Amino acid sequence: xxxxxxxxxxxxxxxxxxxxxxxxxxxxxxxxxxxxxxxxxxxxxxxxxxxxxxxxxxxxxxxxxxxxxxxxxxxxxxxxxxxxxxxxxxxxxxxxxxxxxxxxxxxxxxxxxxxxxxxxxxxxxxxxxxxxxxxxxxxxxxxxxxxxxxxxxxxxxxxxxxxxxxxxxxxxxxxxxxxxxxxxxxxxxxxxxxxxxxxxxxxxxxxxxxxxxxxxxxxxxxxxxxxxxxxxxxxxxxxxxxxxxxxxxxxxxxxxxxxxxxxxxxxxxxxxxxxxxxxxxxxxxxxxxxxxxxxxxxxxxxxxxxxxxxxxxxx
Numbered sequence: 001x002x003x004x005x006x007x008x009x010x011x012x013x014x015x016x017x018x019x020x021x022x023x024x025x026x027x028x029x030x031x032x033x034x035x036x037x038x039x040x041x042x043x044x045x046x047x048x049x050x051x052x053x054x055x056x057x058x059x060x061x062x063x064x065x066x067x068x069x070x071x072x073x074x075x076x077x078x079x080x081x082x083x084x085x086x087x088x089x090x091x092x093x094x095x096x097x098x099x100x101x102x103x104x105x106x107x108x109x110x111x112x113x114x115x116x117x118x119x120x121x122x123x124x125x126x127x128x129x130x131x132x133x134x135x136x137x138x139x140x141x142x143x144x145x146x147x148x149x150x151x152x153x154x155x156x157x158x159x160x161x162x163x164x165x166x167x168x169x170x171x172x173x174x175x176x177x178x179x180x181x182x183x184x185x186x187x188x189x190x191x192x193x194x195x196x197x198x199x200x201x202x203x204x205x206x207x208x209x210x211x212x213x214x215x216x217x218x219x220x221x222x223x224x225x226x227x228x229x230x231x232x233x234x235x236x237x238x239x240x241x242x243x244x245x246x247x248x249x250x251x252x253x254x255x256x257x258x259x260x261x262x263x264x265x266x267x268x269x270x271x272x273x274x275x276x277x278x279x280x281x282x283x284x285x286x287x288x289x290x291x292x293x294x295x296x297x298x299x300x301x302x303x304x305x306x307x308x309x310x311x312x313x314x315x
Contacts, residue, residue, distance in 0.1 A: 002049045002050070002083055002084065003023075003024075003049065003058060003061065004083045004084065005023050005024040005090070006023040006024075006042065006045045006046045006049055006055070006058075007046055007049075007083065007084050007085065007086050007087070008086075008087060008088070008089040008090055009023055009024055009089070009090040009091070009092065010023070010035075010037055010042075010088060010090070010091055010092070010134075011023065011024050011025045011027070011029065011091075011092035011094075012035060012091065012092065012093055012094060013029055013094040014094065014096065015094075015097070015109050015110075016109070018031055019031065019032055019033065019035070020032060021035065021039070021041070021042070022057065023042060023045055023057065023058075024092060025092045025143070025145070026058075026060050026061060027045075027057040027058055027060065028057055034133060035133050035134060036133070037086075037088050037134060037135075038086070041057075045057050045058070046084070046086065049084075050084060087138050088134060088135060088136070088138060088139060089138055089139065089140050089141065090139075090140065090141040090142070090143070091139065091141070091142045091143070092143045092145070093142055093143065093144050093145075093155065093158070094145055094146065094147070095144055095145070095146045095147050095148075095149040095151075095152035095154065095155045096146060096147050096152055096154065097109070097110055097111055097112045097115070097146070097147045098112050098146065098147045098148065098151045098152060099111040099112055099113050099114075099146055099147045099148040099151065099175075100113055100148060100151065100175075100177060100178070101113055101148070101175055101177065101211055101212065101213070101214055102114045102117055102212050102213070103175070103199075103210060103211050103212070104209070104210045104211075104212070104241060104277065104296070105201075105210070105237055105239060105241075105273050105275065105277055108120050110146065110147060111147065112147070117299060117300075132161075136161075136162055136163055137163055137164065139162060139164075139167075139168055140167055140168055140169060141168065141169045141170075141171070142162075142168060142169075142170045142171070143170075143171045143172075143173075144170065144171065144172045144173070145172075145173045146173070148174065148175055148177070148178055149172050149173070149174055150172070150174055150178040150179070150180055150184070151178055156181070156183060156184050156187065159184075159187050159191075160187060165187075165190040165191050165192075166190065166191070166192055167192055168191050168192055169191070169192050169193040169195065170188075170191050170193070170194055170195070171195045171196075171197065172195070172196045172197065173197050173199060173235065174196055174197070174198060174199070175198070175199050175211060175214065175219075176198045176199070176200065176214075176219040176222050176223055176226075177214050177218065177219055177222065178222075179222060179225065188230075193231065194230055194231065195230070195231045195232070195233065196226055196230055196231070196232050196233070197232075197233045197234065197235045197269070198223060198226070198232065198233070198234050198235065199211070199235055199236075199237065200219075200223075200234050200235075200236060200249070200253070200257075201236050201237050201238075201241070201242045201249070202241070202242045202245055202249055203216065203245075203248060203249055203252050204216050205307055206241070206242065206245055206307055206308065207219070209241075209302055209304065209307045209308075210241050210242065212296075212300060212302070213300075220256070223256070223257055224256075227257070227259075227260055230260070231260050231264070232257075232260050232266055233266055233267040233268070233269065234253060234257060234266055234267070234268050234269065235269045235270075235271065236249065236268070236269070236270045236271075237270075237271055237272075237273050238270050238271070238272055238273060238279070239272070239273030239277035239278055239279060240273075240277050240278075240279060240282050240289070240311065241277055241308060241311070243279060244308075244310045250268070253266070253268060276288055276289055276292050277289070283314075286314075286315045289311075289315055290315050293311075
C-alpha cells in the first residue's frame with residue numbers, strides 16, 4: 001500500500017520560530033528556510049514508496065493503520081486522484097502557538113498560555129506566507145490546528161489568498177472557546193465545506209481541569225452556536241484523566257451534540273493521548289503523573305484529587 005500523502009499533502013509547522021515541513025502531521029518534520037513541495041526530503045520519501053518500501057519518516061504508521069492511512073487516503077480515493085502524481089491537494093497548516101488554554105495534554109511548544117504560566121518567553125509566531133511560494137491552484141483540502149486556530153489572524157489572510165475557494169474543504173481542530181470573527185465568517189461562505197472538529201475530552205469540572213481555564217458552560221453554549229451555523233464533529237483525546245468517564249461524556253454528546261444544523265449526525269472520533277497521561281504504561285509513570293498534577297494544582301489553585309477521585313485511589 002502506498003500512502004499518497006507523500007505525493008499530495010504538505011504539513012507545515014513553525015515551532016519556536018523554526019519553520020519545518022513533513023508529508024503529514026504524523027511523520028517527523030525537518031527544518032527548512034523556505035516552503036518547497038519538491039524538496040529533496042519529500043522526494044526521497046516518494047521514491048521509497050514507489051519502490052514498495054516503507055520510508056523511515058512513515059515508521060509511525062508501519063505497524064498501525066493510523067487515521068492518515070485509513071482516513072486521508074480514503075478521501076483521495078473518493079475524489080479519484082492519481083495516487084503517485086505529485087500535486088499539492090492537501091495542506092496540514094499549524095496556525096502557531098497562540099492559544100487561550102493550558103490543556104493538561106498539551107505544553108509550551110503548542111500554547112502561548114502554557115509559556116506564560118511557566119514564565120517562558122512568548123513570541124509571536126513568524127508569518128511564513130508560504131502560500132506566496134506554493135501553487136495552490138489544485139488545493140482541495142486544508143486542515144488547521146494550533147494553538148487555537150480561530151485566534152489566528154494569519155490563517156485568515158491565507159484563506160483570503162486561496163485562488164479557487166469554491167473547490168476547497170477546510171477543517172479545523174478547535175477547543176470550542178472561540179467564535180469566528182465577522183471577516184472569517186464571510187470568508188467561510190466562499191468555501192466548498194467548512195468543518196470544525198471540537199476537542200471535547202470530558203464534561204463539567206473534569207473538562208475544566210483538562211482544558212484549563214475553559215468554562216464548561218461557556219463551551220457548551222458555543223457548541224450550540226456552531227451546531228446552528230456550521231458542520232461540526234467531535235474529537236476526544238483518551239488518556240488516564242478521562243478514560244473512566246467516557247460513558248458520561250458519550251451520553252452528554254448523544255443528548256446535546258447529536259446532529260448538526262442540517263440534521264446530519266455528528267461524527268465522534270477518538271485518539272490516544274501520548275506522553276505523561278497515556279494509558280499504556282501509566283502505572284510505571286505514577287510518580288511523574290502525580291508530580292505533574294501537583295505542580296499544576298500549585299500554580300492554578302486546582303485540586304486533581306477532588307476532580308479525579310478514581311486517580312487519587314490509583315496513584
